[in-house]
Amino acid sequence: MGRHTPLHAAHRAAGARMVDFGGWDMPVNYGSQIDEHHAVRRDAGMFDVSHMRVVDLEADAGAGGVRDFLRYALANNVDKLQSPGRALYSCLLRTDGGVLDDVIVYFLSEDRFRIVVNAGTAEKDIAWFAKLLAARAPALRLQPREELAMIAVQGPKAREKLRAALPGSETASSGLKPFFGVAVSTEFGETFIARTGYTGEDGFEVMLPAQHAQALWHALAAAGATPCGLGARDTLRLEAGLNLYGQDMDETVSPLAAGLAWTVDLESPRDFVGKAALLAQSPSQQQLGLVLQDAGGVLRAHQRVNTAQGEGEITSGTFSPTLGKSIALARLPTGVAVGDTVSVAVRDKALAARTVKPPFVRNGRVLVS
Amino acid sequence: MNVPTDLKYADSHEWMRAESDGTVTIGITDHAQEALGDLVFIELPAVGRVLKAGEACAIVESVKAASDVYAPMSGEVVAVNDAASSAPESLNEDAYAAWLFRLRPADPGALATMLDAAAYEKFVGEA
Numbered sequence: 001m002g003r004h005t006p007l008h009a010a011h012r013a014a015g016a017r018m019v020d021f022g023g024w025d026m027p028v029n030y031g032s033q034i035d036e037h038h039a040v041r042r043d044a045g046m047f048d049v050s051h052m053r054v055v056d057l058e059a060d061a062g063a064g065g066v067r068d069f070l071r072y073a074l075a076n077n078v079d080k081l082q083s084p085g086r087a088l089y090s091c092l093l094r095t096d097g098g099v100l101d102d103v104i105v106y107f108l109s110e111d112r113f114r115i116v117v118n119a120g121t122a123e124k125d126i127a128w129f130a131k132l133l134a135a136r137a138p139a140l141r142l143q144p145r146e147e148l149a150m151i152a153v154q155g156p157k158a159r160e161k162l163r164a165a166l167p168g169s170e171t172a173s174s175g176l177k178p179f180f181g182v183a184v185s186t187e188f189g190e191t192f193i194a195r196t197g198y199t200g201e202d203g204f205e206v207m208l209p210a211q212h213a214q215a216l217w218h219a220l221a222a223a224g225a226t227p228c229g230l231g232a233r234d235t236l237r238l239e240a241g242l243n244l245y246g247q248d249m250d251e252t253v254s255p256l257a258a259g260l261a262w263t264v265d266l267e268s269p270r271d272f273v274g275k276a277a278l279l280a281q282s283p284s285q286q287q288l289g290l291v292l293q294d295a296g297g298v299l300r301a302h303q304r305v306n307t308a309q310g311e312g313e314i315t316s317g318t319f320s321p322t323l324g325k326s327i328a329l330a331r332l333p334t335g336v337a338v339g340d341t342v343s344v345a346v347r348d349k350a351l352a353a354r355t356v357k358p359p360f361v362r363n364g365r366v367l368v369s
Numbered sequence: 370m371n372v373p374t375d376l377k378y379a380d381s382h383e384w385m386r387a388e389s390d391g392t393v394t395i396g397i398t399d400h401a402q403e404a405l406g407d408l409v410f411i412e413l414p415a416v417g418r419v420l421k422a423g424e425a426c427a428i429v430e431s432v433k434a435a436s437d438v439y440a441p442m443s444g445e446v447v448a449v450n451d452a453a454s455s456a457p458e459s460l461n462e463d464a465y466a467a468w469l470f471r472l473r474p475a476d477p478g479a480l481a482t483m484l485d486a487a488a489y490e491k492f493v494g495e496a
Contacts, residue, residue: 028406028433029406033406033433034407034432231432297428297430297435298409298410298430318432347428
């Protein structure tokens with residue numbers, strides 16, 4: 001029996017099929033997963049993402065030092081965060097360059113940065129930060145915010161649904177640029193609204209006190225947002241070319257072989273955990289997208305891929321509801337080029353797939369053929 | 370759960386219907402389609418293939434996973450439903466209309482030994 005989010009009863013009441021995810025009992029779908037997927041691409045869907053852990057890293061008022069610590073702890077460079085509310089996607093690396101987790105970090109003030117980490121890795125991440133802090137910045141405090149719930153509202157109509165459900169949020173959210181967040185006082189308490197997500201659509205992630213989560217969820221439903229489970233979340237993020245931690249990368253994989261080189265700042269002179277290891281690497285693998293050309297099955301994680309340059313493996317695969325074809329993310333030899341035809345072992349068959357540069361879909365539009 | 374009483378069932382979640390010509394029509398149950406989720410790919414056996422009872426002979430894949438369909442009884446495949454494989458979602462819409470394949474049973478008495486609706490419902494309830 002997994003842990004329950006504050007919305008667990010609402011999922012049950014809505015007839016959700018539940019599944020264990022990172023130790024949490026989460027909805028995988030409420031009916032048709034494909035219908036939920038289309039709702040996000042065409043209108044708006046909402047996801048309970050309260051299993052993700054919000055962790056604030058704080059200093060005494062005016063003492064600062066948080067930025068300096070994160071400059072060392074994260075592979076992406078928090079110096080890109082100059083305006084308050086600005087968010088950054090980053091890997092948390094081990095010394096050997098393996099990926100401990102992928103996180104979003106928000107710059108709230110020089111005394112407080114907010115980090116959102118994955119559910120299954122939260123305890124590990126917190127222990128890792130604690131160890132680094134003890135060594136480098138013992139005056140800083142790590143504040144897990146387990147009293148916060150998180151609801152993602154995603155899709156071209158996400159903005160109007162959120163406006164209807166959360167009066168008072170409009171002023172704050174209307175001028176919010178992508179990858180920015182802002183704290184607002186609402187009838188649901190102190191609420192943090194961020195224009196972020198995991199679907200490839202416009203949308204918001206709303207963090208709010210757990211006791212108000214059900215009320216916001218029902219208000220969003222009344223505004224017409226479709227409840228969506230982890231099933232649709234997975235097909236949406238895969239179409240958007242976004243990695244899933246534990247599947248597309250983990251502690252044994254370099255971010256450079258997992259399509260995450262763009263998130264690693266190797267140019268600036270600053271040192272960070274894993275930097276020396278990454279500089280010493282010459283990756284033999286790269287991440288590419290695959291679009292299945294033959295009928296005969298669905299691309300799935302762990303299927304072998306044969307290329308003219310050697311073997312690779314699918315890390316995430318599914319049927320793409322938007323393309324009407326099977327798609328995948330795969331780790332392939334570096335010599336494979338976009339547009340190459342490769343062969344995937346699906347059960348007893350060898351099926352042809354074409355390599356593409358992810359994303360497959362963004363803002364409702366198909367970007368590959 | 371929709372379990373029509375005029376059909377027979379296997380504990381591997383296939384339904385069976387006796388046809389007047391002695392053949393048996395086979396599909397997956399409503400419970401099975403519900404558990405699998407949205408179906409996106411179906412592979413059917415070749416007509417003429419001779420199956421043993423319990424043999425994996427078809428594949429149904431949903432957005433979530435692939436699953437085998439088993440021959441509930443030994444026999445020869447005499448027909449397959451191409452309409453189902455070209456529209457996998459039809460199994461989600463009506464699992465008892467979207468049949469998969471038709472067998473001529475090696476043992477004409479095999480169907481009588483399968484679960485009836487009440488027994489299948491009880492089996493699913495306990496599983």
